[in-house]
Amino acid sequence: xxxxxxxxxxxxxxGVPITYRLARDFNVAANIIRAQVAPxxxxxxxxxxxGDMDQIDSAIEWMRSLEITVSLQSKEIVIDxxxxxxxxxxxxxxxxxxxxxxxxxxxxxxxxxxxxxCEQCIPACPVNAISVxx
Amino acid sequence: xxxxxxxxxxxxxxRSVRVLTLLELQKRVAAVGLSQAAQEVDVVTTxxxxxxxxxxxxxxxxxxxxxxxxxSCWLDGVPAYSGMGAVDLFLGATQEAEPQEERPIGYxxxxxxxxxxxxxxxPLRAIGMPNDCYPRATxxxxxxxxxxxxxxxxxxxxxxxxxxxxxxxxxEIVYTYLGPLLPRMGNAVYANPxxxxxxxxxxxxxxxxxxxFLGGGIGFIAWEGTQHFPNQKQLPNHTPIGPAxxxxxxxxxKQMDKDWVKGCYFRNYGVSLMLGVGIPIPVVSSxxxxxxxxxxxxxxxxxxxxxxxxxxxxxxxxxxxxQLKSGKITINHTPVRTAPVVSIxxxxxxxxxxxxxxxxxxxxxxxxxxxxxxxxxxxxxDVLNV
Numbered sequence: 001x002x003x004x005x006x007x008x009x010x011x012x013x014x015g016v017p018i019t020y021r022l023a024r025d026f027n028v029a030a031n032i033i034r035a036q037v038a039p040x041x042x043x044x045x046x047x048x049x050x051g052d053m054d055q056i057d058s059a060i061e062w063m064r065s066l067e068i069t070v071s072l073q074s075k076e077i078v079i080d081x082x083x084x085x086x087x088x089x090x091x092x093x094x095x096x097x098x099x100x101x102x103x104x105x106x107x108x109x110x111x112x113x114x115x116x117x118c119e120q121c122i123p124a125c126p127v128n129a130i131s132v133x134x
Numbered sequence: 135x136x137x138x139x140x141x142x143x144x145x146x147x148x149r150s151v152r153v154l155t156l157l158e159l160q161k162r163v164a165a166v167g168l169s170q171a172a173q174e175v176d177v178v179t180t181x182x183x184x185x186x187x188x189x190x191x192x193x194x195x196x197x198x199x200x201x202x203x204x205x206s207c208w209l210d211g212v213p214a215y216s217g218m219g220a221v222d223l224f225l226g227a228t229q230e231a232e233p234q235e236e237r238p239i240g241y242x243x244x245x246x247x248x249x250x251x252x253x254x255x256x257p258l259r260a261i262g263m264p265n266d267c268y269p270r271a272t273x274x275x276x277x278x279x280x281x282x283x284x285x286x287x288x289x290x291x292x293x294x295x296x297x298x299x300x301x302x303x304x305x306e307i308v309y310t311y312l313g314p315l316l317p318r319m320g321n322a323v324y325a326n327p328x329x330x331x332x333x334x335x336x337x338x339x340x341x342x343x344x345x346x347f348l349g350g351g352i353g354f355i356a357w358e359g360t361q362h363f364p365n366q367k368q369l370p371n372h373t374p375i376g377p378a379x380x381x382x383x384x385x386x387x388k389q390m391d392k393d394w395v396k397g398c399y400f401r402n403y404g405v406s407l408m409l410g411v412g413i414p415i416p417v418v419s420s421x422x423x424x425x426x427x428x429x430x431x432x433x434x435x436x437x438x439x440x441x442x443x444x445x446x447x448x449x450x451x452x453x454x455x456x457q458l459k460s461g462k463i464t465i466n467h468t469p470v471r472t473a474p475v476v477s478i479x480x481x482x483x484x485x486x487x488x489x490x491x492x493x494x495x496x497x498x499x500x501x502x503x504x505x506x507x508x509x510x511x512x513x514x515x516d517v518l519n520v
Contacts (some may be wrong), residue, residue, distance in 0.1 A: 014245060085183065085408060085477045089313045091461075092321035092473025101461070106478035124314050126185065126398035126406070126475070 002050050004033070008069040009043035016066065019047070026059040033116045041043065044049055046074060046117065075117050075132050079110055083129035090121040090130060139416050143498045144444035153414075153492045155396060155485035156330045156426065161480075172423040177492055177499065178415045181334040181484025182348065184325055185398055185406035187311065188248025188291035188360055190226040191247050191282045191307075191387050194283040195222060195258075203268035207260040208460060209277075210246045211235030216260070220268055223340075227397075227407035240399030244407035250279050251349065252392035260336070273415045287349060287389045287395075291359040292383030293411055295333035296374050296435055297325045299463075301454060301470065304441030309402035311410075312475050315440050322437060322463055322472045326460070327481040328430040328455035331411035333379060335425040338362075339415050341502025346383065347412030347488045355378035355506075362433045362511045375452055376436045379506060383411065394484070411486040414492060416499050430456040445514065 007018070014037055018032040028051035035118075037043035049056050060070050086108045088101045098115040101108060122130045145151035152175050154162065155307045159178050162171045163456040197220070204216035207223055211231040229243040231237035249256055260273040279285050302308045302315035309315075312323040328334075332346075344355040359380025366378035387395075394410030417423060433451040442448060453463045458472045491497035 086479045087183075087185075087472045087477045088410075089323065090325060090473070092471055093314060093316060101474075102211075103459075103461070106459075106474075106482075123401045126400055127396060127408070128312065128399075 001053050001056065002048055003056055004046065004048050004056070004074045006074045007043075007045045007047065007063065007070070008072040009037070009045070010067050011042055013038050013066050013068055014039060014041070014043045016061055018045075018063070018068075021062075022059050026055045026062070028055055034118065052110060058129045076112060077110070077115050077119070077121065078092070078131050078133050079108070080129045080131070083127050085129075087126065088094060089126060090124050092125045093120045095120070136419050137176070137417070139385065139418065139499050139501050140414050142418075144177055146492055146495055146498050149372060149493070149495060150265035151176050153179060153489045154239045154358065155179050155181075155489050157485070159426055160329070160429065168423060170421070171427070172417065172420050175417055175423075176317055177327060178335075178417060178426050179412060179485040179492070180330055180335070180415060181410065181412035181447065181481045181488065181489040182293070182327050182331045182476060182495065183394070183408060183410045183480035184327070185311070186289060186292060186455050187228050187404075187406050189289035189409065190224055190243060191250070191276075191285060191287050192302045193225065193279065193285050194219070194221040195221040195223065196283050197282075198270060198273060200270045201268045201336055202222060202260065202262040202270035202273050203265065205261050205263045208232065208235075209243075209258055210245050210256040211237050211241070212243050213246055214243075220270035223494070225397060227278075227423060230404050230405055230517060232260070233305070234495065240401070240404030240405060241396070241398070244405050245397030247407060248392065248395050248397040250285065251387055251390045253279060253330075259520045262337055263431055266309075278390050283461065284328050287332055287353070287385050287387045287390070288356065288384075289383045289409070291347075291361060291365050291380045292409070293333055293381040293398070294326070294377055295337075295361065295379040297377050297431070298438045299458065300341065300436050301437055303439050303449065308440050309400065310440050311400060311403055311406065312440075313400050314465050319470045321477050322458075322465070322470045324435060324458045325475050325477045326435065326455070327474070327478045329433060330478070330481050330485060332411065333381070334373060334428060334433060335362075336422050337379060337506055337508075339418060339422055340413060341505045343498070343500055344413065345500040346385075347410065347491075348383055348392025348413075349389070349411075351385055351410075352390030353383050354500075355502075356384040357382040358507050360511065361512070362510050363444055364506070364508050364510055365512065369432075369434060370423075371432055373428065373433045379505065412483045412488040412500055414497070420473060430454060430459060437463070
């Protein structure tokens with residue numbers, strides 16, 4: 001199964017090689033969606049964990065034991081379909097190409113599973129149709 | 135095949151008219167060939183839904199008691215021009231709200247216009263020039279489209295034949311009327327929906343007085359547009375290789391529909407109005423069909439580098455609209471992602487709605503009463519030392 005998690009690291013834990021330990025100790029593949037980590041600072045990371053359900057649960061328990069805050073409710077990009085006019089401007093600034101125009105209908109389509117929630121599309125939208133939920 | 139516009143109108147009246155949207159015509163040409171398709175159609179509809187800057191609305195408020203002669207006026211915090219008549223106003227789309235009005239960032243005339251079109255009520259504040267005829271000094275009230283006399287849209291440049299593609303070769307993001315252009319050619323933005331747009335085809339078939347779809351209601355071609363540049367260089371197929379002819383458009387905003395009149399804002403650039411525009415092209419001769427059969431592969435736009443903020447910006451050459459719509463173009467051997475700022479799906483919807491109006495007999499065609507000037511000087515404003 002796959003599960004997306006938001007991690008907040010206290011300064012002291014930034015030195016732990018989290019993704020390596022997840023793979024070695026729990027057989028969990030951790031795809032880094034987004035990360036902001038610097039020495040001696042609070043770090044933030046969004047991971048997509050893939051593996052056995054029990055092992056993902058154990059991995060989350062282990063991370064919590066390190067005083068990493070693990071939030072399962074992650075931010076998501078939301079498109080207001082009433083406001084969107086399918087202009088497509090957002091598709092040019094989306095680094096993961098999660099926002100794209102259907103090649104036939106030229107309607108906007110959004111692939112939530114590949115979105116890294118970088119939020120570049122939000123200010124690019126001329127009609128304020130894109131936001132992030134929490 | 136030759137036929138007059140009045141002959142087409144007779145077919146509209148007795149419901150025998152044959153109408154195709156431009157995309158439907160192209161499919162038909164691909165299936166049965168040009169000459170057969172030409173035998174099967176009387177009218178071809180085009181459309182676009184793009185952000186416009188050169189557009190606004192004229193409003194006549196009606197007289198208050200005691201009456202006022204306006205000096206300054208604000209509609210929902212956005213200044214409106216009132217230097218004409220006692221209670222006539224012009225609200226421009228790109229006018230931004232006064233900073234002290236505490237409106238959201240990027241709120242401007244286009245948003246007020248869209249609210250009025252949607253039937254919403256907006257606050258009006260005005261200062262008068264009291265005199266014997268018009269003693270009132272100030273006015274605070276609320277208006278909506280039903281409480282004002284005239285409410286009509288005028289776009290000095292409501293349609294552009296072709297346009298540019300924006301890129302940015304610099305190291306920093308550039309904020310433009312095409313939206314954000316990412317550094318190091320991170321994206322390329324185009325603003326014309328390609329062949330489905332109105333002006334790629336026979337400019338001879340339309341002119342001043344031509345009835346059109348405007349903002350979900352009925353409008354007319356009023357004049358040549360500002361920055362009209364019919365002398366733009368052309369490809370052998372007679373389509374321009376960059377921004378060319380423009381049209382001024384006029385229409386009753388009271389009849390317009392909120393789906394086709396939307397305020398928009400380009401961050402760190404400014405406010406624009408997204409407007410649906412559609413023109414029916416009467417198939418009066420086989421030459422008309424030839425221009426309507428042009429494909430996106432055969433029309434081109436110049437790729438312009440916006441990293442240099444000068445009047446003349448460097449060009450990376452021409453790309454076709456087929457390439458632009460594929461999502462990727464190649465500049466200097468490097469692939470660059472493309473994105474439209476014009477809604478291609480809505481452009482097609484405009485053409486479909488216009489087609490339905492004609493099929494139902496609700497919309498007839500008009501003979502132009504004067505041609506769009508085929509020649510026009512394009513002057514630059516060179517600053518004089520005084």
